[in-house]
Amino acid sequence: MKNFLVTLTVLTLYLFCSSFAQSTDDTWNRLAGSAFIDNHSFDLLERLCDEAGGRMMGTSKNKKAMEIMKQELERLSIAAHYETFNVPGWQRGEDKVKMTYPAEKDFNAIALGYADSVPEFEANAVFAGYGFSEEYNEKDVKGKIVLVSSERPKGKEPLLRYEAIDIAAEKGAKAILFINEHPGTLNLAGTGNFQGTPTLIPAFSLNYEEGMWLKRLLTNGKDVKLDLSVKSRCKEVETANLVYSIPGKVKEKIVIGAHFDSWDISQGAIDNGIGTAILFDVARLIKTFAESNYFSIDFVWFNGEEFGLWGSKMYAEMHRNDRIVAMVNMDMTGEPTGFNVMGFDQFIPFFNDLKFRLNGFDLSSGVVNYPYTNSDHIPFMFKGIPTFSLQAHLDEDMVKYYHSSGDTFDKVNKKYLSEASAVVSIMVKELANLKMLEKGKKTPEQMADLFRKFHLDERLKRQKEWIYGN
Ligand SMILES: [Zn+2]
The missing domain is CATH 3.50.30.30 (Glucose Oxidase; domain 1)
Structure with a gap:
């Protein structure tokens, strides 16, 4: 009898553990496996770079590229929609x-x-x-x-x-x-x-x-x-963000974004073609293998980042009544080396655990806590929304041509795209079910303290973007 009870306990424990391990690992395995096997983000980016060219906000090339993007998403049965807005633009x-x-x-x-x-x-x-x-x-x-x-x-x-x-x-x-x-x-x-x-x-x-x-x-x-x-002249332009939404069990949502626009003098392959392409595959992976989640998810390709974060500012404004519980930003995201909690340090244990479980990736930068300014997460941070990004490696010639005519498709590394798609899709799936996000928002006072703690208040004031008073 005693032996039987021990056997039963061991068996129950085994079944419990293995079913737990299975439910996680199966989805993770599918996401990671497909990120390497079925990933077409490299081909998409090649089309954007070679068939449209530099994607400067308000230009016909930017529009053409976004239309290519939308069509390629449709081919995967992903129905993304435009959210148009008018902002100060500029014509060279x-x-x-x-x-x-x-x-x-x-x-x-x-x-x-x-x-x-x-x-x-x-x-x-x-x-x-x-x-x-x-x-x-x-x-x-x-x-x-x-x-x-x-x-x-x-x-x-x-x-x-x-x-x-x-x-x-x-x-x-x-x-x-x-x-x-x-x-x-x-x-x-x-x-x-x-x-x-x-x-x-x-x-x-x-x-x-x-x-x-x-x-x-x-x-x-x-x-x-x-x-x-x-x-050249300043003029108002009509432009758009491209948004794909997956409803969850609740209306609260996480936003994962990458800026779609670039400068006109290059193809914008690294800044931010790679972020754009990774987001393309992450949308496919989540839709195919992890569509049911607790939180809803918005995948957003922002426009006009280079001119002053216009797309993310407008998204935050147009969705001001949505309850956004987290934002993930990908700007020049290369080969994953870790995670950045951007000052929201209560999420360090979550990312440490994620890093620990993604054992086959070289995430040797670990989990860092290092917020920065001048990219599309800022309008979300201003609202106190927990913001995260990937720590990632770029090769020297990817960084060297930043904002210059040499930022072209030949610099893109296909393997980095697949690795990033695998890690980011798993991260998004986990975040979309992380209930502690419901209580993650900071007050304006806490945000002002966060920016001060990391000495970003000075920079934001100098850029005339500080919103917290003295
Ligand atoms: Zn950028």
């Missing part, structure tokens, strides 16, 4: 920066986003170091074109581009040129500000080699004359 025109003295040279310069049109003018150039206010002492820049270095100044925080533009304008300069700090004749695209207002003066990125040429002439005391004109 034929802009010109030309040296007329002492040598003649049409520079390969590009205007920064929100640089508004100005008629052609000629002016002398002045070198103003890193662009700090004190560097203008004893320099007369009124009516001139200021040249500044984008390198990191020794021993102090560099100026943000917006700050350097405002300082130069305040000193009376007529335009500002930023020298790209990386050699290789590459321009660095970027927005002139996050508010969508025309920059006070035209702002350009100059490549390193041409910038150094100008800087040498100026520091040698030579006169330099430039001819400059801006045909």
Whole structure:
């Protein structure tokens, strides 16, 4: 009898444990297996890059790419819908920066986003170091074109581009040129500000080699004359986020997003084609193998991140009455190496457990707690919503061409996409059933403390994005 009871207990325990292990592992195995075997995110990204091109918000290329994306989702029976909105946009025109003295040279310069049109003018150039206010002492820049270095100044925080533009304008300069700090004749695209207002003066990125040429002439005391004109212009644009929703048992939902737009001067393969492509496969995996969850899920391809997080701001605004319990952001997500709880440290044990159980992946960065700004999770963080991202590795040539013309499809690593799809789909499935998220939201006071704790308050204030008062 005793033996029988022991046997029965052992048998019950075995059945209990194995059924528990089965229910988890089976879904995980399916998600991970299919992420490697049936994954077409690489082919999708190739189409986006090669058939549409750079996906700058408000352009026909961006629209075409999003239509390709929507069709490819439809082929997988995934019905995504557009959520359109109007925001301040910008159209690139034929802009010109030309040296007329002492040598003649049409520079390969590009205007920064929100640089508004100005008629052609000629002016002398002045070198103003890193662009700090004190560097203008004893320099007369009124009516001139200021040249500044984008390198990191020794021993102090560099100026943000917006700050350097405002300082130069305040000193009376007529335009500002930023020298790209990386050699290789590459321009660095970027927005002139996050508010969508025309920059006070035209702002350009100059490549390193041409910038150094100008800087040498100026520091040698030579006169330099430039001819400059801006045909680019600020204008309102209609654009859209692409959203795919899977209802759960409750209306509370988790949002997993990646920005779809890129700069126009490249294919935006790494920034953020890879995040876009991973999200494409994660949507397929969750729909196919893990469709029933406690929480609802919105998969969102945000537009207009590069110009100032417009898509995520608008999504957060348009869905202000939805109860969002978590947000996962993928921006330039490469080969997974761990997880980031972004200041929401009560979720560290959950991610530690996840990392521990994903034993076949090299998640050696572990679980980090390191929030950052300037990507699509920020509008959700401002609402106190727990926000997470993947720690991930990118190769040197993936990072090197950030925001430059070299960010092209040839840099994409297919294996990284599959690995990320496997890890992220499992993470999303687990989050979609993690009931502690119902109580994860922070108050505005707690969020202000969180940003202060990680010294992000200064940066947000400098970008005019701080919403918490003093
Ligand atoms: Zn990005």
